Amino acid sequence: MVDWCRLGDERFHHAFFGQTVSLCLRHPFNLAFRKQTPIAALGECEAADPGLEPSGFIFHLSRSGSTLVGRMFGALEGNLVMSEPNPVDAVLRAPLPGADDETRVRWLRWLIGALGRRWGGDERRYFIKYDPWAVRHLPLFKRAFPEVPWIFLYRDPVEVLVSQQRELSYIMLPIGAPSFLGIDLPSALLIPPVEYQSRVLARLCRAALDDGVGPERLVNYSELPSAVWARIAPLFGFEPSDTEIERMRNAAGVDAKQPTQRFQPDAAAKQREAGAAIREAADRWATPLYEELEKRRQGLVI
């Protein structure tokens, strides 16, 4: 089933899709007249109006600058950015009856099409930043959208783990261990948290590596923000003008998740903050895969 939420004049300009929806749920209309339809209604939407064809997909390792990239694209007129739209996760992962890969591919096309509307009237390009787990489903995305370019954005696992200690992402909760890591929950709960988190990062890096990702699709946090206009935008089919680059620079000057704070690259600070447990966990699980990604990005491995 699909749950529908009326947007009114609201638009998807918050850091996350869920924030926009939460805001709309404050309106009593969306509570009293909550609407549900079978998912086939999305297929009818697509048949009536296919919506915008996606311009590019952003997969990422978490805490690697993906929200910043989305914000920079969102700063340009004509760009629609969907940031971690929750229903995609439901299509990919939910244990839905009859949902084989072919069905999920079809649903994915319907859903991405339904979200890719000209909400403001002038959108021409459409970007989707997925949640970190989505990279595990790259083969499905490639089947559903073989022509759509994508990137995998990542970062030194030590820095990601430091960030996770400050504020834990839901992807790091062991509840996901059975499906994500093939570890039963009681066993997962015995794993020290930092080690568990490093294993999650390793799993995400492995998913990108298993896909045979090439250097053009790999973007390291250390390349931000200039990689957005110099590498990612051209890969996604547009060459930003000088004015647009200036807008993106301005957007990059603001912390992506806390717009009132200035964004500052913080790799050095996070490296200083990392203790022995973080370094040990990173070295054992995620860093070797990160190093493989780095070799690929630098063209050292074909």
Added chain:
Amino acid sequence: MPSDDFTRFRALVDEDDALRDELWKVRDPEGFAGLVVRLGAERGLTITAEDVRAACADGMTAWLTVPSFW
């Protein structure tokens, strides 16, 4: 359980763009409940403010159980 008249009104809302637009204009919960009561009465339906509040509560509970949302 919503009253039969509230259920009938919901069906009208599903079918009527203009009615949805009118309901969307009022955001505060009490004003919204009053609007639903009035618009229902104009259509021969007996809806109470309590019906509307209960529907909002049910809707919130239902949203909280959408597995992919939270």
